[in-house]
Amino acid sequence: MKIGIPRGLLYDHYQFLWKSFFENLGAEVVISQKTNKKIVDDGVAVTVDEACLPVKVYHGHVMDLRDKVDFIFVPKIMSIHEKEYICPKFCGLPEMIKTSISNLPTIIDPTIDFIKNKKHLLEIVYEIGGYVTYDKRKIRLSFEEALKSHQNYKNKMKQGFFPMDLDKKHEEKHEAKHKEDTQKILLLGHPYNIYDEYLSMNIVEKLRKYGMTVITQDHFSKDQINPQMNELQKKMFWTFGRKMLGAALYAMEQEDIQGIIYLSSFGCGIDSVIADIVERRTRRNSKKPYILLTMDEHTGEAGIDTRIEAFVDMIKWRVENENYVSTHGQYISAR
Numbered sequence: 001m002k003i004g005i006p007r008g009l010l011y012d013h014y015q016f017l018w019k020s021f022f023e024n025l026g027a028e029v030v031i032s033q034k035t036n037k038k039i040v041d042d043g044v045a046v047t048v049d050e051a052c053l054p055v056k057v058y059h060g061h062v063m064d065l066r067d068k069v070d071f072i073f074v075p076k077i078m079s080i081h082e083k084e085y086i087c088p089k090f091c092g093l094p095e096m097i098k099t100s101i102s103n104l105p106t107i108i109d110p111t112i113d114f115i116k117n118k119k120h121l122l123e124i125v126y127e128i129g130g131y132v133t134y135d136k137r138k139i140r141l142s143f144e145e146a147l148k149s150h151q152n153y154k155n156k157m158k159q160g161f162f163p164m165d166l167d168k169k170h171e172e173k174h175e176a177k178h179k180e181d182t183q184k185i186l187l188l189g190h191p192y193n194i195y196d197e198y199l200s201m202n203i204v205e206k207l208r209k210y211g212m213t214v215i216t217q218d219h220f221s222k223d224q225i226n227p228q229m230n231e232l233q234k235k236m237f238w239t240f241g242r243k244m245l246g247a248a249l250y251a252m253e254q255e256d257i258q259g260i261i262y263l264s265s266f267g268c269g270i271d272s273v274i275a276d277i278v279e280r281r282t283r284r285n286s287k288k289p290y291i292l293l294t295m296d297e298h299t300g301e302a303g304i305d306t307r308i309e310a311f312v313d314m315i316k317w318r319v320e321n322e323n324y325v326s327t328h329g330q331y332i333s334a335r
C-alpha cells in the first residue's frame with residue numbers, strides 16, 4: 001500500500017510524525033518531489049486566484065502524487081496549541097483539494113485538533129491507522145514511536161537545525177552551521193515559506209554565502225518567546241504569528257542579532273498583521289535593519305537578490321561603523 005504525503009504547508013513541521021507512523025504500520029510512504037516550477041505551475045492552474053502561494057503550491061504537490069499512490073494524506077488541522085488558532089485555510093484544505101483536483105485517489109482527511117485530550121487524539125490515530133491495519137495495538141505503538149521521532153526533530157530544530165539541511169552531506173551541514181560568522185540574521189516567516197528552498201528562492205543559503213548565520217523563530221525557546229508575548233496588550237491567538245512576533249521582539253533586545261528579514265506570502269492576512277507590528281516595533285524599539293520580502297508566483301528572483309545583497313551590505317557597514325547611523329536614517333551619535 002502506498003500513501004502519499006504532499007511536501008507542502010505543514011509537511012516540514014510534522015514530517016517525522018506522519019512518515020514514521022505510516023512506515024511503522026508497514027505502508028510505503030511517497031513524499032511529493034521538492035517544490036519546482038512544474039509543481040508551482042500545476043498548483044496555480046487549479047486553484048482560485050485569491051489563494052495564497054503556499055496553498056496553491058500544496059495543490060501542485062497533491063497533483064505530483066495523484067498517479068503514484070493509493071492514498072493521499074491531507075489532514076484537516078484545526079489547532080496546534082491551546083487557546084490558539086491556525087489559518088482557516090488549513091481547516092478547509094481537504095475540501096479545497098477535492099473540489100479543485102480531479103481523478104484523485106482516496107484522500108485520508110482526518111480532522112486533527114491537537115489541543116483536545118489524548119483520548120480524542122488516539123481515536124483519530126486509530127481512524128488514520130485503520131487505512132493500513134485493523135490491529136489497534138500496532139496502531140497505538142506505531143504512533144508512540146512516531147511521536148518520539150517527532151520530538152527528536154523538534155529538539156533538533158531548537159538547537160538551530162534547518163529541515164533543508166537534512167538532505168545535505170555532513171561536511172556541508174558542518175560548514176553551514178559552524179562558519180565563524182559574526183553577523184546573525186533572524187529570518188521570520190511561515191515555516192512552509194522559509195524552509196521551502198524553491199519558494200524562498202534559497203534565501204537561507206544565499207545569506208549563508210554572504211557569511212551570515214541564519215536563525216528562525218523555530219530556534220527560540222518558550223522561555224524566550226512567552227515573556228515577550230505576555231507583555232502585549234492583546235493576546236496573539238495565531239500560533240505561527242505568536243511565534244514569529246515573540247521571536248522578533250526577543251531578537252530586538254539581543255545585541256548579537258544584527259537584522260531581521262520577514263518573508264511573507266502576498267495576500268496572507270496573518271503575515272500582513274504580524275509584519276506590520278514587527279516593522280513598527282523594530283523602528284520604535286531597536287536600531288536593527290529590517291526588510292519585508294513579499295512573494296507570490298510572479299516574484300522575480302533578481303529583485304529579491306538585489307534587496308538581500310543591499311541588506312547584507314548595510315549590516316556589514318553598520319557593524320564596521322557601529323552606532324553611527326540608525327536603520328531609519330537618524331543619527332545615533334556623531335563621529
Ligand code: SF4
Pocket residue numbers: 052053054055087088089090190265267268269270271
Ligand atoms: S497563514 Fe497565510 S500563507 Fe499560511 S495558509 Fe494561511 S493565508 Fe496562506
